[in-house]
Amino acid sequence: MGGSCAQKRPARRRQVLFPFLLPLFYPALCEPIRYSIPEELAKGSVVGNLAKDLGLSVVDVAARKLRVSAEKLLFSVDAESGDLLVKDRLDREQICKERRSCELQLEAVVENPLNIFHIIVVIEDINDHAPQFHKDEINLEISESVSPGMGTILESAKDPDISMNSLSKYQLSPNEYFSLVVKDNPDGGKYPELVLKKTLDRETQSTHHLVLTALDSGDPPRSGTAQIRIRVVDANDNHPVFSQDLYKVSLREDVPPGTFVLRVSATDQDEGNNAVITYSFLGVAETAQHVFSLDSATGNIITSQPLDFEDVERYTIDVEAKDRGSLSTQCKVIIEVLDENDNRPEIIITSLSDEILEDSLPGMVVALFKTRDRDSGENGEVTCHIGRDVPFKIYSSSNNYYKLVTDGALDREQTAEYNVTITATDKGKPSLSSSATITLHISDVNDNAPAFHQASYVVHVAENNPPGASIAQVSASDPDLGPNGHVSYSIVASDLEPRALSSYVSVSAQSGVLFAQRAFDHEQLRAFELTLQARDHGSPALSANVSLRVLVGDRNDNAPRVLYPALGPDGSALFDTVPRAAQPGYLVTKVVAVDADSGHNAWLSYHVLQASEPGLFSLGLRTGEVRTARALGDRDAARQRLLVAVRDGGQPPLSATATLLLVFADSLQEALPDLSDRPEPSDPQAELQFYLVVALALISVLFLLAVILAIALRLRRSSSPSAGACFGSVLCSKSGSEIPPNYSEGTLPYAYDLCVPGSETNPEFNFLASVEHYPATQDILIKDSSSVLLASILTPSVEDDKNSFKQSARDLVDTC
Numbered sequence: 001m002g003g004s005c006a007q008k009r010p011a012r013r014r015q016v017l018f019p020f021l022l023p024l025f026y027p028a029l030c031e032p033i034r035y036s037i038p039e040e041l042a043k044g045s046v047v048g049n050l051a052k053d054l055g056l057s058v059v060d061v062a063a064r065k066l067r068v069s070a071e072k073l074l075f076s077v078d079a080e081s082g083d084l085l086v087k088d089r090l091d092r093e094q095i096c097k098e099r100r101s102c103e104l105q106l107e108a109v110v111e112n113p114l115n116i117f118h119i120i121v122v123i124e125d126i127n128d129h130a131p132q133f134h135k136d137e138i139n140l141e142i143s144e145s146v147s148p149g150m151g152t153i154l155e156s157a158k159d160p161d162i163s164m165n166s167l168s169k170y171q172l173s174p175n176e177y178f179s180l181v182v183k184d185n186p187d188g189g190k191y192p193e194l195v196l197k198k199t200l201d202r203e204t205q206s207t208h209h210l211v212l213t214a215l216d217s218g219d220p221p222r223s224g225t226a227q228i229r230i231r232v233v234d235a236n237d238n239h240p241v242f243s244q245d246l247y248k249v250s251l252r253e254d255v256p257p258g259t260f261v262l263r264v265s266a267t268d269q270d271e272g273n274n275a276v277i278t279y280s281f282l283g284v285a286e287t288a289q290h291v292f293s294l295d296s297a298t299g300n301i302i303t304s305q306p307l308d309f310e311d312v313e314r315y316t317i318d319v320e321a322k323d324r325g326s327l328s329t330q331c332k333v334i335i336e337v338l339d340e341n342d343n344r345p346e347i348i349i350t351s352l353s354d355e356i357l358e359d360s361l362p363g364m365v366v367a368l369f370k371t372r373d374r375d376s377g378e379n380g381e382v383t384c385h386i387g388r389d390v391p392f393k394i395y396s397s398s399n400n401y402y403k404l405v406t407d408g409a410l411d412r413e414q415t416a417e418y419n420v421t422i423t424a425t426d427k428g429k430p431s432l433s434s435s436a437t438i439t440l441h442i443s444d445v446n447d448n449a450p451a452f453h454q455a456s457y458v459v460h461v462a463e464n465n466p467p468g469a470s471i472a473q474v475s476a477s478d479p480d481l482g483p484n485g486h487v488s489y490s491i492v493a494s495d496l497e498p499r500a501l502s503s504y505v506s507v508s509a510q511s512g513v514l515f516a517q518r519a520f521d522h523e524q525l526r527a528f529e530l531t532l533q534a535r536d537h538g539s540p541a542l543s544a545n546v547s548l549r550v551l552v553g554d555r556n557d558n559a560p561r562v563l564y565p566a567l568g569p570d571g572s573a574l575f576d577t578v579p580r581a582a583q584p585g586y587l588v589t590k591v592v593a594v595d596a597d598s599g600h601n602a603w604l605s606y607h608v609l610q611a612s613e614p615g616l617f618s619l620g621l622r623t624g625e626v627r628t629a630r631a632l633g634d635r636d637a638a639r640q641r642l643l644v645a646v647r648d649g650g651q652p653p654l655s656a657t658a659t660l661l662l663v664f665a666d667s668l669q670e671a672l673p674d675l676s677d678r679p680e681p682s683d684p685q686a687e688l689q690f691y692l693v694v695a696l697a698l699i700s701v702l703f704l705l706a707v708i709l710a711i712a713l714r715l716r717r718s719s720s721p722s723a724g725a726c727f728g729s730v731l732c733s734k735s736g737s738e739i740p741p742n743y744s745e746g747t748l749p750y751a752y753d754l755c756v757p758g759s760e761t762n763p764e765f766n767f768l769a770s771v772e773h774y775p776a777t778q779d780i781l782i783k784d785s786s787s788v789l790l791a792s793i794l795t796p797s798v799e800d801d802k803n804s805f806k807q808s809a810r811d812l813v814d815t816c
């Protein structure tokens with residue numbers, strides 16, 4: 001029945017590839033689909049297979065939601081077959097009224113993608129109405145003096161059908177006095193006129209009964225009748241005569257009720273009562289009777305109700321003028337209503353997309369609408385526009401149909417919905433306009449990757465943390481909706497060993513909280529770096545990475561460790577020697593300690609806890625250097641003991657202690673016998689008291705010895721023996737020889753200052769014969785380069801001179 005748009009072009013493919021070009025070329029590519037059906041079809045009758053004519057399969061009918069839209073829902077689409085069906089009664093006379101051509105404009109709408117097709121259904125007329133007179137009985141009064149050939153216009157019959165089915169002729173029942181003449185109206189219709197054939201005689205026959213029949217040309221033809229009753233009256237020689245047979249006037253539709261339209265005028269040449277004329281409407285439709293009123297005496301026609309061009313464009317009225325002698329004549333009055341711009345345009349939304357994907361390409365159809373203006377001419381011409389601040393524009397399709405399409409990129413995260421106001425304006429003067437607002441919802445797509453709130457993270461965690469404690473939290477946001485914006489976290493890389501990573505940290509996939517799986521140790525691992533990933537649940541998923549650096553803070557969990565002085569292999573403390581002539585400030589030795597902690601926790605300070613002679617030595621607070629505070633006095637013991645505490649700067653501080661054994665001696669031979677024979681006292685205070693008692697006893701002995709020595713010196717002037725000093729039970733005699741040139745005076749790290757006595761008479765005198773009994777001393781000598789040199793000089797004479805060493809020692813004791 002009609003041409004299919006789908007048959008003329010590959011519609012679906014072009015909609016996908018060129019959605020933005022389709023609205024421009026649509027009118028040229030696709031003509032309306034036309035169907036022609038007779039009126040009064042039964043409900044459910046098939047108009048045509050719409051799906052087939054559009055090039056759609058049966059599956060597409062339901063999938064793409066094929067439907068039709070119109071102002072009156074007279075048709076529907078079968079969802080199974082795609083047939084266009086009659087939904088309601090089709091009465092052409094009611095739908096199209098007096099229009100010759102009755103065409104219904106429909107729109108076929110499909111979705112995915114959204115598009116519209118125009119359909120025209122032509123309603124063909126059937127002969128379902130018979131001609132009908134306004135009155136079933138027509139009463140006439142004709143004077144017996146009327147001459148043959150005089151005509152009287154009769155009321156016309158009405159037939160709403162058109163063409164062959166409309167009124168075509170009139171017939172009059174056979175009689176000898178009257179005949180019928182059918183004449184054409186200026187508006188194209190036909191009206192009957194009764195013509196007198198033979199002079200009437202009231203005395204012979206006072207009334208006449210005739211039957212007027214109106215017929216159409218339908219198949220079969222239909223007809224309507226009216227009874228004509230003619231009463232013959234006494235002589236009234238002249239009929240009224242109108243000044244013109246047709247009156248025509250134009251009237252604006254906005255004139256108020258009571259407005260004068262025109263005046264019909266008729267004259268009668270009779271005199272007296274036969275010349276008095278009254279005017280009346282003859283066979284006027286009910287609409288005209290309510291809109292206009294006629295003054296029966298003056299013939300003035302005025303409006304009694306407002307006019308509406310959109311309802312009736314022209315009124316055709318028959319006016320009868322009748323004298324008192326019952327003679328009458330008729331004229332026609334045609335009133336044309338002029339259109340005024342009194343109707344605002346209407347905007348009718350025929351289809352609207354529920355949601356629009358934010359990644360839709362420009363040119364995608366999102367809404368279909370049409371405009372309607374009941375005015376005519378320029379008053380009914382409508383243009384549409386929308387605001388410029390929205391990414392949409394309008395394309396005119398055809399027959400006042402429009403498409404609203406996308407005209408730019410959409411971003412739901414910036415604008416989730418648009419309120420688009422469509423304004424329709426006609427071309428009247430002044431113009432009228434109306435507007436309609438539609439809301440377009442933008443659907444989310446996964447076009448945003450998660451974004452961390454910081455470019456990178458640095459986390460400080462104190463060591464010895466409890467396992468399982470949370471140490472940090474990362475957070476990322478995704479402006480997308482639903483699964484597209486739901487973020488989960490994971491660890492994707494680290495500078496730790498992959499196997500060890502899971503034993504150090506873990507991250508909650510939901511909250512981004514980072515948990516320590518174990519207690520950290522600053523001394524083993526001070527820092528490590530992780531790469532965390534935030535991934536959304538879109539399809540495909542998007543992700544972002546961020547680096548997180550964990551700095552393990554130090555706690556004071558390590559006490560200082562003393563490296564020097566160290567204990568010998570047998571557990572005995574080593575000793576340092578100090579020259580007897582050492583001046584104040586002389587560097588005796590240095591306490592060396594380390595702390596595995598860092599920062600304040602590793603800042604070490606050195607303190608003297610106990611000292612044999614409290615004022616004899618000073619200790620550097622930060623350096624740990626032991627220096628002489630004053631010169632050695634005669635009453636000071638040659639053997640000194642210092643108990644040194646090493647504290648760190650932590651809170652609370654941790655400490656360690658070291659014991660320094662210091663021996664004042666000018667030679668190693670002097671120092672070793674004292675150390676080997678005298679056990680280290682367990683209590684320094686008791687040892688001090690013991691020395692005080694011994695010192696008192698020795699004062700007397702030394703006084704006596706001094707006297708004896710003085711006498712002996714006088715007697716032995718030729719020799720000058722060195723003064724001896726007794727250290728316990730072992731006495732070391734010292735000659736006036738200098739320290740060997742290969743031994744430098746002073747303290748060296750991890751070495752002792754050894755006193756090596758010399759003898760002018762016996763330069764090879766060696767008291768290291770018993771060095772094998774002092775392995776600790778031997779180790780000390782080997783550690784330092786200078787000690788190694790000293791040991792290399794002294795050690796070869798040990799075995800050879802054992803006997804001479806012992807004998808010399810006995811001689812020294814005897815001398816003392």
